Amino acid sequence: MEFTSLVDTSLDLSFRPRPVLEKVPKQExxxxxxxxxxxxxxxxxxxxxxxxxxxxxxxxxxxxxxxxMLTVVCENYNALRNQMMEYMSTQNGVAEDSSAGSRKRKAxxxxxxxxxxxxxxxxxxxxxxxxxESSSSDEESCCKKLREExxxxxxxxxxMKTDASDTSLIVKxxxxxxxxxxxxxxxxxxxxAYFRCSFAPGCPVKKKVQRSVEDQSIVVxxxxxxxxxxxxxxxxxxASTNTSTASRLNVTxxxxxxxxxxxxxxxxxxxxxxxxxxxxxxxxEKRDMKMNHSTTSPTGANSIRTTxxxxxxxxxxxxxxxxxxxxxxxxxxxxxxxxxxxxxAAISGKILQHNNQTGRW
DNA sequence: CGCCTTTGACCCGCGC
DNA sequence: GCGCGGGTCAAAGGCG
Numbered sequence: 001m002e003f004t005s006l007v008d009t010s011l012d013l014s015f016r017p018r019p020v021l022e023k024v025p026k027q028e029x030x031x032x033x034x035x036x037x038x039x040x041x042x043x044x045x046x047x048x049x050x051x052x053x054x055x056x057x058x059x060x061x062x063x064x065x066x067x068x069m070l071t072v073v074c075e076n077y078n079a080l081r082n083q084m085m086e087y088m089s090t091q092n093g094v095a096e097d098s099s100a101g102s103r104k105r106k107a108x109x110x111x112x113x114x115x116x117x118x119x120x121x122x123x124x125x126x127x128x129x130x131x132x133e134s135s136s137s138d139e140e141s142c143c144k145k146l147r148e149e150x151x152x153x154x155x156x157x158x159x160m161k162t163d164a165s166d167t168s169l170i171v172k173x174x175x176x177x178x179x180x181x182x183x184x185x186x187x188x189x190x191x192x193a194y195f196r197c198s199f200a201p202g203c204p205v206k207k208k209v210q211r212s213v214e215d216q217s218i219v220v221x222x223x224x225x226x227x228x229x230x231x232x233x234x235x236x237x238x239a240s241t242n243t244s245t246a247s248r249l250n251v252t253x254x255x256x257x258x259x260x261x262x263x264x265x266x267x268x269x270x271x272x273x274x275x276x277x278x279x280x281x282x283x284x285e286k287r288d289m290k291m292n293h294s295t296t297s298p299t300g301a302n303s304i305r306t307t308x309x310x311x312x313x314x315x316x317x318x319x320x321x322x323x324x325x326x327x328x329x330x331x332x333x334x335x336x337x338x339x340x341x342x343x344x345a346a347i348s349g350k351i352l353q354h355n356n357q358t359g360r361w
Numbered sequence: 362c363g364c365c366t367t368t369g370a371c372c373c374g375c376g377c
Numbered sequence: 378g379c380g381c382g383g384g385t386c387a388a389a390g391g392c393g
Contacts, residue, residue, distance in 0.1 A: 178365070178366090179365075179366055180366095180385070180386075180387090181367095181384070182366090183384070185382075185383070186383085192383085194385075206384095208384095362393105363393095364391105364392090365390105365392080366389105366390085366391080367389085367390080367391095368387100368388095368389090369386105370387095370388105371384105371386075371387100372384085372385075372386090373383090373384085374382095374383090374384100375382090376379105376380095376381090377378105377379090377380090
């Protein structure tokens with residue numbers, strides 16, 4: 001996510017006074033008083049207009065300076081951020097290289113295709129021959145933590161309703177996944193499957209899939225990270241990979257600012273929790289639209305759980321659904337402070353522009 | 362042959 | 378320090 005995308009200077013934040021601006025009010029003042037011989041009042045209004053213009057120019061130049069400063073700050077931020085990410089990648093690569101010595105398996109099989117794939121990006125900037133002792137463990141752990149926090153900030157939880165008899169833990173979401181592990185966890189007798197995005201070698205996204213304890217017909221998938229590549233294929237609406245069973249899709253995203261659109265091609269991270277049951281007959285009901293801190297998040301994060309029920313095929317065309325989407329988008333946008341700032345700047349810019357063109361204040 | 366799943370072993374963080 | 382539990386690795390085998 002680029003910072004500049006949050007503060008978009010294309011919204012004409014830099015309000016520039018134009019020659020027209022100086023002329024228009026004068027013309028208007030003169031035209032308003034044409035034919036009237038009230039020299040004193042006229043002079044008073046002209047002085048007032050002049051003062052206002054002076055003030056406007058001052059504020060405009062100040063605004064311009066601030067905008068330039070903001071641009072510089074944004075550029076610096078991006079540069080620093082890129083350096084930081086690059087540095088973290090390098091450190092991570094070094095750390096993993098250095099840790100290979102301590103890990104028996106890694107030392108035994110460095111040429112593992114899995115490892116090569118997974119670390120492709122990180123290895124690009126690795127300075128080979130650097131001893132493991134030379135790297136600062138503090139910095140490594142710091143960078144690792146930062147990276148983990150960065151990833152953890154983008155956690156999406158998707159629940160999908162399947163038949164309880166369906167033992168597969170595969171959620172078809174349009175991406176290509178490679179299963180790399182399965183584990184029975186303590187709090188859930190059903191095994192948890194671990195997947196890694198296998199479409200792009202350096203894609204950091206991981207997915208955990210496990211059946212719900214409460215309702216074993218619900219498969220809960222937890223996505224971590226963001227894909228660095230486009231989606232490979234469209235997710236099949238209301239489908240699971242098991243063709244014989246299947247056909248019940250619940251989408252639940254957890255925690256954050258972005259709302260996932262059900263059955264869409266993107267499973268955006270970090271949105272309010274939305275549970276969509278596309279399986280039941282043709283009714284559309286919105287439940288629990290308010291904040292609901294219970295339920296689906298194993299992390300216990302604040303979440304909105306919304307359950308909408310209808311038939312999958314017609315669902316997205318229904319006006320209720322469109323309205324619901326708009327509401328969700330509006331909610332997400334209004335929660336975003338940067339969007340508010342950009343919107344305010346855009347509105348004020350437009351007002352100023354309009355006033356300049358009409359000559360009215 | 363290449364890719365995928367399975368599965369037991371290993372790693373590592375955390376709480377006691 | 379030790380044990381527990383979650384996460385990951387990688388060899389083995391299956392499948393198209």
